[in-house]
Amino acid sequence: MAQGNQQIHYWKLSWKEIAALDRDSTLIIIPTGAIEQHGPHLPVDTDIFNATAISEGIAEQYKSSKNRVLVAPPIWWGTSPHHLGFPGTLSLRNETFAQIITETISSLLPHGFYRFLLINGHGGNAGNLTATVSQIKQDYALSVPTLSYWTMIKQTLIDIGTSPLGGMGHACEMETSLALHLRPDLVRMDLAIAEMPTEMTSWSCIDFRAGGPVGIALDFKRDSKHGIMGDPTVATAEKGKRIYEDAKKAIHSCIEELFALKKSQLLRD
Ligand SMILES: [Zn+2]
Numbered sequence: 516m517a518q519g520n521q522q523i524h525y526w527k528l529s530w531k532e533i534a535a536l537d538r539d540s541t542l543i544i545i546p547t548g549a550i551e552q553h554g555p556h557l558p559v560d561t562d563i564f565n566a567t568a569i570s571e572g573i574a575e576q577y578k579s580s581k582n583r584v585l586v587a588p589p590i591w592w593g594t595s596p597h598h599l600g601f602p603g604t605l606s607l608r609n610e611t612f613a614q615i616i617t618e619t620i621s622s623l624l625p626h627g628f629y630r631f632l633l634i635n636g637h638g639g640n641a642g643n644l645t646a647t648v649s650q651i652k653q654d655y656a657l658s659v660p661t662l663s664y665w666t667m668i669k670q671t672l673i674d675i676g677t678s679p680l681g682g683m684g685h686a687c688e689m690e691t692s693l694a695l696h697l698r699p700d701l702v703r704m705d706l707a708i709a710e711m712p713t714e715m716t717s718w719s720c721i722d723f724r725a726g727g728p729v730g731i732a733l734d735f736k737r738d739s740k741h742g743i744m745g746d747p748t749v750a751t752a753e754k755g756k757r758i759y760e761d762a763k764k765a766i767h768s769c770i771e772e773l774f775a776l777k778k779s780q781l782l783r784d
Pocket residue numbers: 553561562636637685686690
């Protein structure tokens with residue numbers, strides 16, 4: 516039986532409706548992203564918009580299911596100190612970001628919710644999210660899965676990518692394609708410029724398809740002229756549709772496996 520109200524947005528429910536949710540068959544997605552410069556051709560909300568759009572697309576798929584997926588208020592700000600050299604960026608300190616995630620979950624946990632998924636849209640958040648869910652496990656005995664959407668579709672990105680390695684990094688072939696699919700009215704393709712990354716070492720390549728193993732803190736003002744790493748000029752709406760659909764499919768399949776986990780596997784008494 517599908518649960519009553521088919522609203523996918525957590526914040527549009529009343530407390531009575533939230534109280535009535537079946538805890539075992541409800542999973543809450545928390546989208547995370549960033550407000551940061553994305554070159555001259557994309558809006559500064561690109562990362563949180565993409566994470567939220569994918570989250571909403573997945574929640575929609577559960578509308579007639581016995582399980583329910585709700586999207587929590589997206590966490591708009593991320594950790595973007597490497598973009599602060601450009602106007603437009605709003606960046607949180609690592610501890611602030613971790614605290615917002617933790618306190619969102621610690622507000623829900625006492626009311627019986629224990630199935631969560633963090634869907635991330637900003638590369639700069641990934642390390643922090645791993646550390647944060649580890650701390651949540653230690654402090655609340657709760658396992659919170661976290662993923663960055665592009666890591667779920669590496670093969671898709673390899674298949675559709677027409678730029679050389681380095682072409683999918685930031686405001687790049689991938690992110691621009693997604694934007695052309697999801698909201699073309701906000702993309703200024705006439706301002707898109709190919710700006711291939713100049714790595715500090717041959718071990719630290721930045722690309723969503725195959726990043727190098729060595730991480731070196733970036734500084735986009737130092738490392739790029741226009742705030743781009745990659746080649747947005749080869750982006751297309753068609754590629755964006757593939758990225759969006761394949762990301763939804765992969766994450767949906769992951770969520771099915773998360774629903775199959777018992778409460779005791781996610782939350783220790
Ligand atoms: Zn981005």
